[in-house]
Amino acid sequence: MSSIYSKTDNDLIITRINQLTPESKALWGKMTVDQMLSHCQAPLDFTFGHTPMKANFIMRLFGKMLKGKVFNSNEFKKNSPTAPAFIRTAHYDFDQTKNELIQKIEVFSNLGKDAIKTTNHPFFGELTYDEWSKMHTMHLDHHLKQFGV
Template sequence: MKTVFEPSTRSELIDRVNLLTENSNRLWGKMNVYQMAKHCTIWFEWVLGKDKPVYKVDFLGKLFGRMALKSNTKDDKPIGKNMPAGKFAIKEKEGDLKQQQMVLIKCIEEFENYDNPDFVHDFFGQMTKDQIGVFSYKHADHHLRQFGV
């Protein structure tokens, strides 16, 4: 399975991020290309532990998170369309896409030296490093496919 901890996978994601343009149209969902890039950036920063986030498992996660985690990390099956963005929804509709792409790429590159033992997903709960790597790839892949790259 692909994981953000593999250099070739990070390189693939970076190449795909670089294919995004202001004219990239979504194939599903509500976010525009800028919102998607910012959403992915904020999500990666959360996983990386930027700005010392407080990690807490939501109530529904405590009930169903482990089962959902296993389902989402057991194989190469991509994440389905139209999953909600949750607490990482981006309200601002416009911004500098090129700048946001650079910040997103920097986040992807930082997985080379990933070290955040405190990370706990708000729905899945505690995750192994392998699960973090696989799901982080799937999350980025989901949104890049959303914009046809």
């Protein structure tokens, strides 16, 4: 599995992002390509400490029960549930949003584990740096596959 902290791995992700065009269509789901690019930034922003989020007790309990299943997998399932704060329904400037996502991915290449400002996930609870890496790379891969790149 690739690492969000690896420049080499991130360069491969960025190459895939650069294959997207404003006309790219989803193979599943409802998002447009610009919405997906914005959506992919949301978990990164949370990790950087820019987007505080909390889950209620029931969701945290449910998340802790699912944590092993999610992290023992190598991909997210199609049409998996999304945190309400990460849902995108507006439209965004494609080039600007794409460049912002690339810049945020590069933060991990440049700072490594120091990019992570919180280790407490609102749904899964406390995550290790390796679990954060796996979750971010799985999420990015999931949505890039969604758009055929």
